[in-house]
Amino acid sequence: MLLRRTRWPLPGEYRSGGDYSLQGHIALPWAGELDRLMQRCTALTPQSRPTMADFAKEVRACLAEPPELRVAPSIAEMQDRLAALTAAPREAAQLVLERRNSRERLAAELEVLCKDLWGVVDGMLDTRFLFYESQPEPSDATRLVPMGMRPWAYSRGAQFTSPDQSSKAAVRFSFVVRVVDELSDETEIAFDLRVVHRHEGLEDYPFVQQRDWNVPLGSVQFARALSEIRAMASNAVPEMLPRILHIMALADDHVPDWYTEARRGDV
Numbered sequence: 714m715l716l717r718r719t720r721w722p723l724p725g726e727y728r729s730g731g732d733y734s735l736q737g738h739i740a741l742p743w744a745g746e747l748d749r750l751m752q753r754c755t756a757l758t759p760q761s762r763p764t765m766a767d768f769a770k771e772v773r774a775c776l777a778e779p780p781e782l783r784v785a786p787s788i789a790e791m792q793d794r795l796a797a798l799t800a801a802p803r804e805a806a807q808l809v810l811e812r813r814n815s816r817e818r819l820a821a822e823l824e825v826l827c828k829d830l831w832g833v834v835d836g837m838l839d840t841r842f843l844f845y846e847s848q849p850e851p852s853d854a855t856r857l858v859p860m861g862m863r864p865w866a867y868s869r870g871a872q873f874t875s876p877d878q879s880s881k882a883a884v885r886f887s888f889v890v891r892v893v894d895e896l897s898d899e900t901e902i903a904f905d906l907r908v909v910h911r912h913e914g915l916e917d918y919p920f921v922q923q924r925d926w927n928v929p930l931g932s933v934q935f936a937r938a939l940s941e942i943r944a945m946a947s948n949a950v951p952e953m954l955p956r957i958l959h960i961m962a963l964a965d966d967h968v969p970d971w972y973t974e975a976r977r978g979d980v
Contacts, residue, residue, distance in 0.1 A: 819931075845872045882911070888942060
């Protein structure tokens with residue numbers, strides 16, 4: 714607050730290398746050392762914070778003449794100084810690496826979810842329908858969450874279509890997981906599952922089930938949301954299968970009421 718001339722301190726744990734880093738706001742040779750010190754002092758766990766004696770020692774070291782300005786500084790002093798000057802960018806690079814690794818682990822977890830959903834739908838259809846993996850944009854699930862650029866997003870979809878010439882029946886699912894804010898790890902999740910009835914180029918949806926969540930990434934709530942997606946697909950089988958059988962039993966020359974209404978609306 715004193716060095717940046719602000720009225721209020723930052724809430725919670727201080728992070729060096731971010732927008733509020735002292736090195737980006739003041740031109741002092743010991744800004745990097747203070748950044749590291751403040752990060753240690755605001756650690757969430759008390760045992761991770763320095764004692765006041767250690768704090769005073771660090772501040773005295775900051776006020777001392779930098780070793781690069783002395784006639785004969787020791788190697789150890791210069792190495793300590795180098796560590797302080799490179800701490801913020803090294804920590805920022807490490808954070809980027811950790812985030813990349815966590816996204817790769819998340820993508821692998823979501824790939825397993827997608828395969829589980831494939832298994833549920835294919836098992837319901839007794840492997841009688843044709844399978845198409847798809848990522849339509851925008852997908853049915855994407856329509857459930859606000860549009861906009863996100864730091865990270867993962868979307869998958871699949872469609873199982875009846876093998877008849879008109880492909881009049883289909884089961885389609887899609888889901889999307891998007892990180893809204895990297896600092897808070899706020900995440901949007903959306904899932905859409907539907908039965909499709911096609912006729913003469915138009916579609917009707919006699920069964921639609923969809924839901925969206927807003928949860929922290931990697932939290933218990935996030936894991937619960939993925940479990941709920943699996944449960945939604947499994948629990949929907951008794952409702953979807955009769956509708957699929959009804960569509961498949963219709964004669965090829967049958968004109969559905971919904972199609973007549975849609976065409977009337979077009980006219």
